[in-house]
Amino acid sequence: MTTRVDTLLTLSGVGKTFGGTVALEGIDLSIETGKVHAFVGENGAGKSTLGKLIVGVHAPSAGRIALDGAEVHFASPAQALDHGLVGISQELSLMPQRTVLDNIALGREVMRGPFVDARATRAAVQAVMDRYDMQVDLDARVGDIPVVEQQKVEILRALSRDARLIVFDEPTARLPSDQVAPLLALVRQLAGAGKAVIYVSHFLEEILEATDTVTILRNGRHIRTGPTASETHETLVEGVTGSVLGEQYPEITAPDAAQAPVLSVRGLSRPGVFENVSFDIRPGEIVGLAGLVGSGRSEIARAILGADPATGEIRFNGGDTGRSIAARLAAGMAMIPENRREQGLMIDRPIVENVTLSHLRRFSGALGLDRRRERAEVTQQCTATGLKYNSLDDPAAALSGGNQQKILFARAALGDPALLIADEPTRGVDVGAKRSIYDLIAGLAARGKAILLISSELEEILGLSHRVIVVSRGRVAGELEGADLTESALMTAAFSGT
Numbered sequence: 001m002t003t004r005v006d007t008l009l010t011l012s013g014v015g016k017t018f019g020g021t022v023a024l025e026g027i028d029l030s031i032e033t034g035k036v037h038a039f040v041g042e043n044g045a046g047k048s049t050l051g052k053l054i055v056g057v058h059a060p061s062a063g064r065i066a067l068d069g070a071e072v073h074f075a076s077p078a079q080a081l082d083h084g085l086v087g088i089s090q091e092l093s094l095m096p097q098r099t100v101l102d103n104i105a106l107g108r109e110v111m112r113g114p115f116v117d118a119r120a121t122r123a124a125v126q127a128v129m130d131r132y133d134m135q136v137d138l139d140a141r142v143g144d145i146p147v148v149e150q151q152k153v154e155i156l157r158a159l160s161r162d163a164r165l166i167v168f169d170e171p172t173a174r175l176p177s178d179q180v181a182p183l184l185a186l187v188r189q190l191a192g193a194g195k196a197v198i199y200v201s202h203f204l205e206e207i208l209e210a211t212d213t214v215t216i217l218r219n220g221r222h223i224r225t226g227p228t229a230s231e232t233h234e235t236l237v238e239g240v241t242g243s244v245l246g247e248q249y250p251e252i253t254a255p256d257a258a259q260a261p262v263l264s265v266r267g268l269s270r271p272g273v274f275e276n277v278s279f280d281i282r283p284g285e286i287v288g289l290a291g292l293v294g295s296g297r298s299e300i301a302r303a304i305l306g307a308d309p310a311t312g313e314i315r316f317n318g319g320d321t322g323r324s325i326a327a328r329l330a331a332g333m334a335m336i337p338e339n340r341r342e343q344g345l346m347i348d349r350p351i352v353e354n355v356t357l358s359h360l361r362r363f364s365g366a367l368g369l370d371r372r373r374e375r376a377e378v379t380q381q382c383t384a385t386g387l388k389y390n391s392l393d394d395p396a397a398a399l400s401g402g403n404q405q406k407i408l409f410a411r412a413a414l415g416d417p418a419l420l421i422a423d424e425p426t427r428g429v430d431v432g433a434k435r436s437i438y439d440l441i442a443g444l445a446a447r448g449k450a451i452l453l454i455s456s457e458l459e460e461i462l463g464l465s466h467r468v469i470v471v472s473r474g475r476v477a478g479e480l481e482g483a484d485l486t487e488s489a490l491m492t493a494a495f496s497g498t
């Protein structure tokens with residue numbers, strides 16, 4: 001199939017400010033049909049904002065946007081949709097209780113008089129699926145299907161509304177690794193069908209593999225746009241950070257083998273989820289917990305924190321901590337949860353409150369809350385994590401996704417925990433900020449803290465852990481250390497139970 005390439009959208013001198021924050025400035029760019037166009041940049045570079053200007057979530061503060069050569073102004077996403085411009089965000093906007101068909105057809109039902117013609121509605125949706133060769137079970141409940149299928153539902157919904165351009169904002173951030181390739185195939189398929197696609201992502205490999213054009217943004221400015229084929233991992237990193245990045249992983253010092261473990265887990269079990277899990281973590285040790293998605297890694301971590309019930313023994317600092325999450329936090333455990341929006345952040349509350357959450361007692365004295373000390377310590381932690389913000393009183397929602405992640409780090413570090421459980425700590429974080437999070441983890445370990453690190457990025461586990469526990473189907477399938485800690489040994493163990 002030959003695909004015609006035409007300019008669909010032209011941005012000239014586009015800028016956006018939020019209060020005092022300049023998110024974007026002087027952006028000139030064109031978006032073409034039949035191409036996948038990546039936006040890359042550090043956290044806060046303005047990628048999401050640019051996507052949101054295009055699909056009518058925000059209105060530009062300066063400049064003009066032209067569609068097919070004619071200037072357009074969208075007061076809402078609905079108006080952008082009327083022109084065929086659609087955004088698919090990280091948090092999907094589907095109704096999980098309803099069927100796939102309902103979700104795709106909602107608001108677009110074929111009517112016969114005052115009644116919905118169910119058969120004709122179904123046929124219309126089927127026709128869209130056939131036309132784009134994207135099949136999905138129309139009768140399944142959306143909440144029951146995998147995330148990548150849910151994304152397909154969103155795409156079909158957009159296609160059934162005659163979308164011409166689809167903006168994907170970090171579409172793989174929530175995807176299990178085995179669903180990434182199918183998503184990338186869907187994205188390619190859309191371009192093949194003549195749609196313009198914008199792809200916002202931190203995953204440089206995905207960008208190199210699946211996009212045609214790359215735009216690099218830095219501090220709200222347009223650095224360059226060009227064919228993806230002429231970029232490499234290194235040129236992208238250089239473009240995004242503005243400098244050549246050195247070693248990605250910090251030196252980690254070997255823990256003192258003579259010290260008693262901070263954490264001892266014995267025979268930890270939760271029926272149907274994991275079974276008979278036992279391991280220790282010593283002070284200053286970074287232990288990776290690796291395994292395929294569904295292996296039980298995150299569930300084990302949650303049980304250690306007391307967030308989920310489990311049988312077996314957990315000894316912390318040589319004693320019993322009690323079973324509740326509150327008792328374990330008070331005893332010196334901390335966790336950076338995998339899903340920060342649902343589990344970690346109060347998105348509408350100020351940054352300062354988000355950082356001090358669960359540590360308020362530290363700043364309370366006879367005279368009430370010591371606000372000055374609270375702000376000083378929060379500022380210190382925010383600087384240490386490299387968090388970029390205007391004012392500590394801004395809501396967390398005003399930060400870019402990666403900077404929101406750093407709030408959770410600042411919070412965990414503020415409590416000076418003896419054990420930090422970090423579940424996917426760098427998800428959604430840019431390459432430069434990744435390094436600062438690795439430095440933080442290594443720094444905590446150097447100060448004698450125990451770290452349990454969970455990550456889907458194999459490289460990250462290998463680069464940062466002293467020792468790795470591999471889980472497969474809820475059982476410990478191997479423990480790797482020193483010269484035995486290699487990618488192939490890790491993968492072999494991870495697949496052993498499957």
Ligand SMILES: Nc1ncnc2c1ncn2[C@@H]1O[C@H](COP(=O)(O)OP(=O)(O)OP(=O)(O)O)[C@@H](O)[C@H]1O
Pocket residue numbers: 018021022023041042043044045046047048049050397398399400401402403428430
């Ligand atoms: N609703 C908002 N209110 C105030 N400031 C905002 C808002 N949305 C974005 N910003 C600011 O605009 C800038 C760009 O943010 P944006 O979300 O576009 O970055 P990004 O490149 O997508 O980052 P990330 O990779 O972290 O998601 C940041 O400084 C951010 O704090």
